[in-house]
Structures are given as C-alpha cells and as structure tokens.
Amino acid sequence: AKDPVRILVTGAAGQIGYALVPLIARGTMLGPDQPVILHLLDIPPAAESLNGVKMELIDAAFPLLRGVVATTNVVGACKDVNIAIMVGGFPRKEGMERKDVMSKNVSIYKEQASALDQYAAENVKILVVANPANTNALILKEFAPSIPEKNISCLTRLDHNRALGQVAERAGVSVSDVKNVIIWGNHSSTQYPDVNHAVITTQEGEKPVRAIIADNAWLDGDFITTVQQRGAAIIKARKLSSALSAASSACDHIRDWVLGTPKGTWVSMGVYSDGSYGVPSGLIYSYPVTCAGGEWTIFQGLSIDEFSRAKLDATAAELVEEKAMAYLCL
C-alpha cells in the first residue's frame, strides 16, 4: 500500500475549499489507490466553520482519507506537506483599491511562503488559486528561497477548461474530444484563450478547431471574451463566485502535474517564465505545458501570429505592472 500524501488546503473553510476537499479525499486528485492526509488552514474567525468541515470529512467516511489536521496555525498546517493548494486570500471588497488588496495578499503570502520554506516536505508542489494568483505565486517564490521555482505554479486550468467547454458546445462535440487550447498570461481579464493549435477528435482523426468551427469572427471575438468574463457571468448568475469548477480544475492541475499529461496533449499552467515565447523572464505566466515524472515543461515551438503576439504581450505587460505593485507593498 502507498504511504499517505499530505495535502495542505489554505482558506479551507471557504467556498472553493468546501468543494475541493471532498474531491481530494475521494481520490479524484491523486487516484483511487493513493491515501491522503488533509491539512486544512484558515484564519481564526473561520476556525469554528473549519472544524465543521473537518466533522463532515469524518462523517463522509472516505476510505482514502487517513487523517485531517484542521488548524489556524500556519506553521502546523505546513508541516511535512507534499502538496499545498493555496486558496485562502484577502477578497477585494467594495471601495478597495487594487493596491490595497495586493498589499493584504502580499503579507499573507510572505508569511505562508516562509512556513512552507521551513516546514514543508522536500519537493513540495505548490498551486496558488487565490487572486491575484500569478503575482501571489511570485511573492511565494520570493519568500521561499529553498523551494525550486519549478515547484511553484498558479491556476489557469479553470480558464483552460472553460475554453474547452466553449469550443465543445459550439462544435456540438463532447468536451473530451477537444484538446490543446492554451491560456496565455495572467489569470485575469487580460488572459488570452488561444485556439490556434487546438484540435477536435473526429471519426476521421484530429482536425484543427478552426476547420470545424469555421466562424473566425466568433473564435477571435465572443469566444475570447466569454472565457475571459466567465467568472463574472457565474457571479451574476449564482450571486457567488465559481467554486465547483474552480475546485475541479485545481484537481485537474495537480493530477496532471503529478501523474502526467496524456501523450500529445498539453494543458495550461501558470509557471515561472524563462523567456519562452518572448515573454519577459521572472514572471509567473500561463503557458502550454506537458507534464511527466512530476515535472512540467513548457511546450515549445508553436507559431504565434500577429494577433496572438499582441495579446501575449498585453497580458505580460499587466503582469509586469502587478509585479512592480507587489514589490512596492513588500
């Protein structure tokens, strides 16, 4: 039998946390033969609610769940964790400037980074979900010097999955027959959902999305804005932000990172930029990646047309600006 893997979820009493922990405990993230121990962290005002989540996890009698640590102590939460999913963050409240939110999150991520740096298991893999996700991940990297940058990522898989979903709906095919869309850049409204290299599996083999959905105006227009603004559309409809889909995508992100991407398939992950595709290095930028042996690799060599180039650059420019703002808050 496998040894249990320790998985930290911060902000675990929140909406996404509540949707995420049962997926992990059921084996959706790491597979049906991988026991897990959940470390749940939240802030003191949420302690009672966090304990309620722990009670429900016990009541659900998940066979793979070997233990639950529910705590408001950052150091205790980070001790020996193999995977850390950072969902907790300070939400933007009405009347708050972007810089105020940034400043709150910079201090949260600084503290949690030091705790992970000192107490997490060697080779801990980190996924940042809380917004501004790319920049929070960058702060985390700065303050966790012993954790290699290849172990730090942010979530753009929800945007990626949204793009797959939109293409499948439009083409009238199953979402499992669509692959290789790309989300470039920031997890924000400047992100660029790109279908230029995406394919649909048909009875005659794989066909480019643009050959099946012949409506370029839609692909270059409403498709992009729908994916970019899907989060706001969910809030409008549900009066709450997306939690089910965010949690599901976080599972997909970790599963593919740990267990590998299928042959011929890439996914989108926010990772530390090495300058690939003409993006400034030193940003956490969403790229197409393949994963094998627990490591991601940026997929290289895709052609970037002029339309795409401008969009890759615009979202990079926003990240450069966010990075500068974050450093002012340090």
Ligand code: NDP
């Ligand atoms: P959610 O669980 O809905 O969201 C948590 C974070 O995920 C937010 O930063 C949110 O950003 C981001 N997020 C939301 N939807 C998406 C999406 N679709 N894709 C990507 N990211 C998304 O928030 P709750 O308020 O329910 O829960 C937050 C928890 O964090 C609470 O339990 C709170 O106590 C805890 N917390 C922890 C802190 C800490 O660790 N020090 C500090 C503050 C809070 P956005 O706000 O932009 O939607």
